[in-house]
Amino acid sequence: MPGPFSLYTRFIMQRSPIKHCRNCGEAVVYLIPDDGDTKPRAICPACETIHYENPLNVVGTVPYWGDKVLLCKRNIEPRRGKWTLPAGFLELGETTAQGAARETLEEAGAQIEMEGLFSVINVARVGQVHMFYRARLLSDHFDPGHETIEAQLYAESEIPWEEIAFRTVKETLERFFADQQRGSFGFYAGDIN
Amino acid sequence: MPGPFSLYTRFIMQRSPIKHCRNCGEAVVYLIPDDGDTKPRAICPACETIHYENPLNVVGTVPYWGDKVLLCKRNIEPRRGKWTLPAGFLELGETTAQGAARETLEEAGAQIEMEGLFSVINVARVGQVHMFYRARLLSDHFDPGHETIEAQLYAESEIPWEEIAFRTVKETLERFFADQQRGSFGFYAGDIN
Numbered sequence: 001m002p003g004p005f006s007l008y009t010r011f012i013m014q015r016s017p018i019k020h021c022r023n024c025g026e027a028v029v030y031l032i033p034d035d036g037d038t039k040p041r042a043i044c045p046a047c048e049t050i051h052y053e054n055p056l057n058v059v060g061t062v063p064y065w066g067d068k069v070l071l072c073k074r075n076i077e078p079r080r081g082k083w084t085l086p087a088g089f090l091e092l093g094e095t096t097a098q099g100a101a102r103e104t105l106e107e108a109g110a111q112i113e114m115e116g117l118f119s120v121i122n123v124a125r126v127g128q129v130h131m132f133y134r135a136r137l138l139s140d141h142f143d144p145g146h147e148t149i150e151a152q153l154y155a156e157s158e159i160p161w162e163e164i165a166f167r168t169v170k171e172t173l174e175r176f177f178a179d180q181q182r183g184s185f186g187f188y189a190g191d192i193n
Numbered sequence: 194m195p196g197p198f199s200l201y202t203r204f205i206m207q208r209s210p211i212k213h214c215r216n217c218g219e220a221v222v223y224l225i226p227d228d229g230d231t232k233p234r235a236i237c238p239a240c241e242t243i244h245y246e247n248p249l250n251v252v253g254t255v256p257y258w259g260d261k262v263l264l265c266k267r268n269i270e271p272r273r274g275k276w277t278l279p280a281g282f283l284e285l286g287e288t289t290a291q292g293a294a295r296e297t298l299e300e301a302g303a304q305i306e307m308e309g310l311f312s313v314i315n316v317a318r319v320g321q322v323h324m325f326y327r328a329r330l331l332s333d334h335f336d337p338g339h340e341t342i343e344a345q346l347y348a349e350s351e352i353p354w355e356e357i358a359f360r361t362v363k364e365t366l367e368r369f370f371a372d373q374q375r376g377s378f379g380f381y382a383g384d385i386n
Binding site: 016018020026039051052053054055057089090093094097116117120122124127129131145189191 | 209211212213214215216217218219220229232242244245246247248249250282283284285286287288289290291309310313315317320322324338339340380382384
């Protein structure tokens with residue numbers, strides 16, 4: 001059974017400190033490697049493996065249907081019950097566009113045609129980079145997965161702005177509607193502090 | 194002493210299979226988690242930690258001085274002796290722009306003013322996303338670090354195209370010079386197969 005905390009659990013697990021070597025299981029020590037590095041890393045005293053940790057990419061779409069945008073009400077922590085654009089962690093073996101399309105199918109069951117990369121927003125505080133693609137909806141029928149309570153189309157004036165789950169989603173939506181009104185889509189890069 | 198293989202070693206180590214739990218050191222098993230997931234993950238039978246692996250971001254700059262661009266001759270594997278734009282793995286706690294600026298300082302010792310995000314190129318085969326920013330050089334004096342044999346300015350006609358280390362660098366350079374000739378810089382998203 002899918003639990004309500006699966007994505008949150010993933011996040012926490014990915015960021016818990018490295019205590020043991022992934023190669024041999026020995027307890028690691030934190031030291032600055034002797035190879036010109038400048039930061040402490042988890043190093044295995046037995047097999048000398050150096051363990052690096054790096055930011056994660058979260059990829060998603062802005063699925064649009066005329067002047068409306070598809071939002072998903074989250075069924076998982078964090079921000080359960082809040083509204084988001086379909087998005088999730090990029091997986092090995094897929095491009096950012098493929099990952100964004102996969103998440104849109106998994107979370108909203110939406111049929112889309114992928115368009116251009118629209119926003120790249122850093123959330124350095126939590127070690128994430130969020131990327132959203134524009135995506136043209138091919139149907140207004142949705143079939144949300146277990147991570148979503150409901151999927152719904154919203155015009156700009158109807159968006160529940162106080163109930164948006166993440167600031168990267170809010171910024172992406174604001175830019176998207178502004179560009180849509182202007183009649184020309186640009187590309188937006190930004191940071192969330 | 195910094196070794197000539199440090200970055201290559203980092204890459205290999207980051208992609209070696211997970212054999213032991215980072216939390217408790219127990220040997221992991223590969224199973225599809227029972228939480229709605231669809232892919233096998235390294236799971237610890239003792240403490241139940243699920244270990245995820247995700248693509249890495251490589252961030253760098255196109256440092257320009259008039260109509261010339263700064264390239265670095267690599268002193269490390271892979272592609273030792275080949276030319277590249279300054280770039281490296283994004284670190285936790287920094288934005289993509291901060292990481293790109295750091296790598297430019299570390300690899301070229303170049304003084305720059307960061308400008309806009311210019312290219313985002315997926316290399317899904319090796320689980321990487323490469324991002325390059327335009328960066329205006331504030332001086333034509335460089336002080337390369339240990340990962341670089343030499344740093345040199347090249348006009349488009351002088352670029353050693355057959356000696357460029359990575360396809361993401363080649364594509365970024367081609368787009369940069371095309372946009373520079375046109376007199377207007379856009380944004381380029383692409384994939385390397």
